[in-house]
Amino acid sequence: MRLNDSPAHQNPAAAKMSVAVIQFAPGTRPSDNLAALREQVGIASERGAEVVVAPEYSMYAVSRLDERVVAVAEPLTGPFASGLGAIAAEYGLHLVAGMVEKAEPGSERIRNTLVAFDPAGTLIARYRKVHLYDAFGQRESDVVEPGAIETPATFAAGGVTFGMQTCFDLRFPEGFRRAAVAGAQVLLLPAQWIPGPAKVDQWTTLVRARAIENTVYVAAADQAAPRGAGASMIVDPAGRILAELDDRPGVLSADIDLEELAAVRSVNPSLALRRFAITERSAE
Structure with missing residues (x-):
């Protein structure tokens, strides 16, 4: 969902910008996690990044979700989101990160939410995770409400349109395709x-x-070990890995080049050639 009413810029002239990915190991103190994010956003800023993406559950991370995560949930106007906005404003860039959002009053679950802030520190987009991690022995849906099927969450920065998906969504290509069809040239994960x-x-x-099937850049920000596998990376529209990390904390960056994206799409116009629409089933 885009929170402002301005349309995403679809056809900028020769736009080129730097995107950075933060990989760190958040813990159970949101204030400490904000401090760690601020330090790494500063590094990304020094390298010229205009958009910075941090991991899912940057606000609060445990190995298995339980009542602890419900207890720390905050609204989108709470201290953690406000802190992210302050970091974005301090460094004058766009910042995307995952937080634990408080659900509606009376709910015993939370929302797994991505928030995007512009260089003024304003919340411009949010995405609530649609596909919950009920796999590999985990049950995210016991604690998290699935996000509603909404207009794809996108925002524009520096003449480039960005979309957002979260973690387990990666195993379901439909969300990425919907974002690409809506104009996203970079998918943040x-x-x-x-x-x-x-x-x-x-x-x-x-x-x-x-990246390949949608001819888009993908900037994937995973948590570092021990609770994440690491391997954060930025991939170009032809599927080439432009930058990647191991499982340790770090910051990586790469250029998003819309001339390169256009060149890839001219050779492989798969988006234009698609013949199937996506049929949506509401989350239960």
Whole structure:
């Protein structure tokens, strides 16, 4: 969902900008996590980043969700989101991160929400995770409400249109396709990709596939070890990995080049050639 009414810029002239991905290991103190984010956003800013993306659950992270995460949930106007806006304003860039959002009054669950702030510190977009991680022995839906099927969450920055998806959404290509059809040229993917056998191979394969099939850049920000598998990366529209990390904390960056995107799409016009529409089923 886009929170402002301005249309996404679809056809800028030769836009080129730097995007950075933050990989860190958030814990259970939101204020400490904000401090860690601020430090790494500062590094990204020094490298010239105009858009910075941080992991899923940047606000509060545990190995298995339970009542603790419900207890710390905040509204989009709460201290953590406000702190993210202040960081974006301090460094004059766009900042996207995952937070634990308080659900409607009376709910015993939370929302797994991505928030995007502009260089003025204003919340301009938010996305609530649609596909919940009820797999590999986990039950995210016990604690998290699935997001509603809404207009794809996009925002414009520096003449480039960005879309957002979260972690387990990566295994469902429809959300990425909807965002690409809505105009996204870069897909931002905050994640807490739980480690396990073959999980990094699956992550890498799926991130590259989403880039290739939609001819978009993908900037994927995972949590560092031990609660995340790491392997954060930025992939170009042809599926080439432009930058990647191991499982340790770090900051990576790469250029988004719309001339390169246009060149890839001229050779591989798969979006224009698609013949199937997406049929949506409401989350229960």
